[in-house]
Amino acid sequence: MTDTRRRVPRTDALLADPRLADAARRLGRTLVRRAVAEAQHRVRNGGLAPEEAADAAVAALPRSATSLRPVVNATGVVVHTNLGRAPLSAAATEALRTASGPTDVEFDLGDGRRARRGRGALAALAEAVPHAEAVHLVNNNAAALVLAATALAGGREIVISRGELVEIGDGFRLPELLESTGARLVEVGTTNRTHFEDYARAVGPGTGLVLKVHPSNFLTTGFVSSVPVARLATLGVPLVHDIGSGLLRPHPALPDEPDAATSLDQGAGLVTASADKLLGGPQAGLLLGRRDLVERLRTHPLARALRVDKLTLAALEATVLGPQPPVARALAAREAELAARAGTLAAGLAERGVAAEAVPSEARVGGGGAPGVTLPSAAVALPAALAVPLRTGDPAVVGRVHGDRLLLDLRTVPEEDDATMLAAVLAAAAPPPEEA
Numbered sequence: 001m002t003d004t005r006r007r008v009p010r011t012d013a014l015l016a017d018p019r020l021a022d023a024a025r026r027l028g029r030t031l032v033r034r035a036v037a038e039a040q041h042r043v044r045n046g047g048l049a050p051e052e053a054a055d056a057a058v059a060a061l062p063r064s065a066t067s068l069r070p071v072v073n074a075t076g077v078v079v080h081t082n083l084g085r086a087p088l089s090a091a092a093t094e095a096l097r098t099a100s101g102p103t104d105v106e107f108d109l110g111d112g113r114r115a116r117r118g119r120g121a122l123a124a125l126a127e128a129v130p131h132a133e134a135v136h137l138v139n140n141n142a143a144a145l146v147l148a149a150t151a152l153a154g155g156r157e158i159v160i161s162r163g164e165l166v167e168i169g170d171g172f173r174l175p176e177l178l179e180s181t182g183a184r185l186v187e188v189g190t191t192n193r194t195h196f197e198d199y200a201r202a203v204g205p206g207t208g209l210v211l212k213v214h215p216s217n218f219l220t221t222g223f224v225s226s227v228p229v230a231r232l233a234t235l236g237v238p239l240v241h242d243i244g245s246g247l248l249r250p251h252p253a254l255p256d257e258p259d260a261a262t263s264l265d266q267g268a269g270l271v272t273a274s275a276d277k278l279l280g281g282p283q284a285g286l287l288l289g290r291r292d293l294v295e296r297l298r299t300h301p302l303a304r305a306l307r308v309d310k311l312t313l314a315a316l317e318a319t320v321l322g323p324q325p326p327v328a329r330a331l332a333a334r335e336a337e338l339a340a341r342a343g344t345l346a347a348g349l350a351e352r353g354v355a356a357e358a359v360p361s362e363a364r365v366g367g368g369g370a371p372g373v374t375l376p377s378a379a380v381a382l383p384a385a386l387a388v389p390l391r392t393g394d395p396a397v398v399g400r401v402h403g404d405r406l407l408l409d410l411r412t413v414p415e416e417d418d419a420t421m422l423a424a425v426l427a428a429a430a431p432p433p434e435e436a
């Protein structure tokens with residue numbers, strides 16, 4: 001026991017290893033010490049020779065100072081909430097780096113005075129949605145709804161259809177979110193059918209706003225009806241439309257998904273949406289619409305608690321102005337091209353002894369958008385036993401398990417990641433070095 005202890009390399013000796021010293025400058029001492037402590041622990045337990053401790057600590061170092069790990073999304077779910085929703089475009093990622101240091105987010109470099117915070121991002125959005133007289137940004141769509149409810153209906157009533165009292169995920173329910181602001185909900189209609197007269201009867205002097213919510217994560221079919229925006233806009237009170245997924249304009253592949261331009265054109269006073277779903281940007285909440293309503297929200301004290309940071313502003317501006325973000329590219333990808341990529345990948349794997357086959361697949365929008373829509377796709381089918389080594393590899397590759405097969409769906413994988421994925425599958429399929 002004493003003998004083994006004495007043989008455990010000292011912390012300062014290990015930290016003096018040039019590789020670990022360099023890592024300490026790059027990642028910070030906490031993470032390097034953690035890797036060192038783990039290696040020492042293995043030596044103490046007899047699982048590692050003392051002279052191997054430094055190498056083991058180097059091997060255990062994280063790639064970066066965040067515990068978040070990069071993932072190749074091969075699930076076929078375009079906007080995957082558990083994988084961080086929309087991946088950013090290269091332009092948006094570059095914008096994050098630009099904005100990470102001191103930046104003129106709230107400063108006019110021309111005259112040296114304070115300037116409107118995030119004016120570039122706001123202008124880009126306003127330009128993209130000309131129907132909006134004004135725009136404002138908050139932390140996410142839930143924050144946009146809270147701000148609208150507080151500023152326009154605090155202590156008053158929100159009229160909403162019973163068919164639109166939705167749960168948005170992870171147990172969060174829109175009605176509870178709205179009531180938390182002190183507004184009272186006046187539910188109208190039934191689960192399956194709500195008529196204009198239901199709203200008209202409920203609207204009165206106590207009404208702060210009428211809220212229309214896009215049922216973005218479920219479908220109702222059969223004996224159903226709801227009231228279009230154009231009718232609700234005639235009720236004489238502010239109409240707030242939560243369109244959910246953040247399409248700014250109609251999307252040809254998603255005809256049933258509402259978009260901001262159309263909703264405003266039809267008379268919505270305010271549109272709220274997420275920026276990290278179909279818009280393909282960073283997490284943020286969009287508020288677009290009538291100038292007077294946006295001003296009431298923007299100047300409300302709560303607005304300060306919900307404001308977005310400079311990184312979000314930078315990434316959002318680059319998403320709106322820049323090249324197609326990955327979400328848009330995934331939606332637009334042609335089935336034949338996906339099939340060709342799956343064929344190339346499967347052949348490359350089969351050549352190296354991995355049981356792989358190109359198969360047709362069905363991708364989904366996911367993430368609270370276009371429920372029920374399937375997008376024809378192509379996948380590489382592998383033995384299901386590869387799911388765990390791929391998921392725990394570096395980078396992690398997450399697919400879908402179907403019976404005894406793991407499907408890697410290519411619609412959600414940017415083409416430039418094919419080589420990375422091929423290498424990851426080969427690594428996952430290779431026998432561990434001890435047995436090789």
Ligand SMILES: *Cc1c(COP(=O)(O)O)cnc(C)c1O
Pocket residue numbers: 140141142143168213214215216217242243244245273274275284285367368369
């Ligand atoms: C996703 C969604 C929300 C919640 O948006 P967050 O940006 O996650 O806060 C609210 N309403 C609808 C209709 C949604 O689809």
